[in-house]
Amino acid sequence: MSSPxxxxxxxxxxxxxxxxxxxxxxxxxxxxxxxxxEHQTPYLVGIMQFDNQRLPLQIVNCEEKDLKVNMKVIxxxxxxxKAKSEDVxxxxxxxxxx
Amino acid sequence: xxIRVAGTGLxxxxxxxxxxxxxxxxxxxxxxxxxSRLTKxxxxxxxxANMLHGKLTGQDHLGALVASSLxxxxxxxxxxxxxxxxxxxxxxxxQSLLAGTYQNVLVVGxxxxxxxxxxxxxxxxxxxxxxxxxxxxxxxxxxYALMAKMHMQKYGTTRKHMALVSVKNHYHASMxxxxxxxxxxxxxxxxxxxxxxxxxxxFDASPITDGAGAIVLSTDNGQPGVFITGSGVAxxxxxxxxxxxxxxxxxxxEASGKALKQAGVEIKDIKVAEVHDCFTIAEILAMxxxxxxxxxxxxxxxxxxxxxxxxxxxxxxxxxxKACGHPVAATGVKQIIEVTHQLQKRxxxxxxxxxxxxxxxxxxxxxxxxxxxxxxx
Numbered sequence: 118m119s120s121p122x123x124x125x126x127x128x129x130x131x132x133x134x135x136x137x138x139x140x141x142x143x144x145x146x147x148x149x150x151x152x153x154x155e156h157q158t159p160y161l162v163g164i165m166q167f168d169n170q171r172l173p174l175q176i177v178n179c180e181e182k183d184l185k186v187n188m189k190v191i192x193x194x195x196x197x198x199k200a201k202s203e204d205v206x207x208x209x210x211x212x213x214x215x
Numbered sequence: 216x217x218i219r220v221a222g223t224g225l226x227x228x229x230x231x232x233x234x235x236x237x238x239x240x241x242x243x244x245x246x247x248x249x250x251s252r253l254t255k256x257x258x259x260x261x262x263x264a265n266m267l268h269g270k271l272t273g274q275d276h277l278g279a280l281v282a283s284s285l286x287x288x289x290x291x292x293x294x295x296x297x298x299x300x301x302x303x304x305x306x307x308x309x310q311s312l313l314a315g316t317y318q319n320v321l322v323v324g325x326x327x328x329x330x331x332x333x334x335x336x337x338x339x340x341x342x343x344x345x346x347x348x349x350x351x352x353x354x355x356x357x358x359y360a361l362m363a364k365m366h367m368q369k370y371g372t373t374r375k376h377m378a379l380v381s382v383k384n385h386y387h388a389s390m391x392x393x394x395x396x397x398x399x400x401x402x403x404x405x406x407x408x409x410x411x412x413x414x415x416x417x418f419d420a421s422p423i424t425d426g427a428g429a430i431v432l433s434t435d436n437g438q439p440g441v442f443i444t445g446s447g448v449a450x451x452x453x454x455x456x457x458x459x460x461x462x463x464x465x466x467x468x469e470a471s472g473k474a475l476k477q478a479g480v481e482i483k484d485i486k487v488a489e490v491h492d493c494f495t496i497a498e499i500l501a502m503x504x505x506x507x508x509x510x511x512x513x514x515x516x517x518x519x520x521x522x523x524x525x526x527x528x529x530x531x532x533x534x535x536x537k538a539c540g541h542p543v544a545a546t547g548v549k550q551i552i553e554v555t556h557q558l559q560k561r562x563x564x565x566x567x568x569x570x571x572x573x574x575x576x577x578x579x580x581x582x583x584x585x586x587x588x589x590x591x592x
Binding site for chain 1: 333334335337338341345347348349350351352353354356357360361364365368409410411412413414454455456457461
């Protein structure tokens with residue numbers, strides 16, 4: 118779905134969001150995924166609270182048992198889903214426990 | 216406001232391998248027109264609700280396609296508001312009648328979902344979410360799972376409370392021959408089925424469904440019948456995380472407030488309701504946000520049996536989205552049909568005694584669009 122131009126547009130602002138510390142509000146473990154994410158199941162996604170906004174992000178580098186409500190997390194850059202039809206690899210934000 | 220429900224038509228809901236979208240839309244539409252005792256020449260406006268067909272098959276332009284296939288030459292529109300497309304089409308059809316633009320309109324909601332794989336459907340439905348949600352690999356079960364976990368944390372709602380919604384709606388569907396799953400399930404079955412997105416199991420979720428519902432709406436001609444007397448729509452952010460609260464759907468409060476005020480009735484006057492139980496937690500949220508019970512007490516309210524047939528306020532007598540099925544754009548129209556049949560006392564074994572005022576509640580996305588209607592005899 119994402120064309121090279123769409124991905125270029127998204128990547129332009131990515132650095133503004135990197136290395137930000139936030140807190141984990143709530144999470145779920147997904148077993149049935151949308152297209153492009155099937156190979157990752159099961160995976161963790163949560164809502165993170167940053168200074169003035171909340172964002173939904175995947176949680177990486179941990180197991181579900183490591184997660185606690187209100188724990189600190191930090192944004193990292195990771196590959197998002199599988200490369201689509203034009204073989205452009207899409208990168209984006211995820212979080213890992215701090 | 217007094218808009219007559221002049222006719223209703225509903226297909227079987229389920230995996231209908233030998234029917235395509237147009238078959239379903241035409242079947243429901245012809246039933247509704249026949250029941251209205253109007254002719255196709257009397258219908259001067261057609262409102263076609265659909266969310267996914269263009270994305271899944273490449274066929275758009277459904278307004279003209281459905282109207283011309285029916286042999287109706289009037290104006291025709293395709294309406295999309297995610298899973299609230301059906302309710303939205305009813306709302307817009309009502310506005311056209313109130314404006315005096317049209318006199319008799321057909322509203323048909325149709326969706327053909329079972330030709331696609333579950334990951335294709337999961338992706339297509341995420342069109343109703345936000346861009347960050349898609350990039351996080353979120354799904355609609357996951358978005359509602361996040362709301363469920365917040366509700367559990369904040370109010371002590373349990374998995375058992377949620378499972379009871381599924382058990383109750385399957386019980387109601389067992390009396391509905393149009394339902395996709397016309398059979399009962401046990402609490403154990405709900406709790407022990409495979410997890411799709413924690414804490415939800417498969418039986419917390421509405422299914423992938425083919426189906427269509429249609430109604431004919433007309434201006435009041437002074438004859439007795441069932442009337443829509445209130446119609447409210449409200450919207451909120453498309454993405455869940457941006458909302459102030461993750462444990463309420465504010466648009467439900469706003470849409471129901473508008474609809475009740477327009478109808479001149481209070482929530483305590485409602486005798487039967489069809490609400491948007493796309494996931495079990497959604498029915499619990501609806502009970503609270505519509506005002507049937509206090510915030511945080513939705514789980515207990517269900518557990519006490521108030522919402523079961525025979526209770527104070529039977530909810531989702533059709534079986535709801537969970538057990539009757541959820542062909543997304545057909546759902547809002549089907550809700551109007553179920554409440555109309557209840558008010559006409561033609562709901563058979565699932566008839567709610569004394570039902571004279573009913574409510575429908577149709578949600579798009581994770582709460583970004585809500586449409587509420589009030590029906591009265």
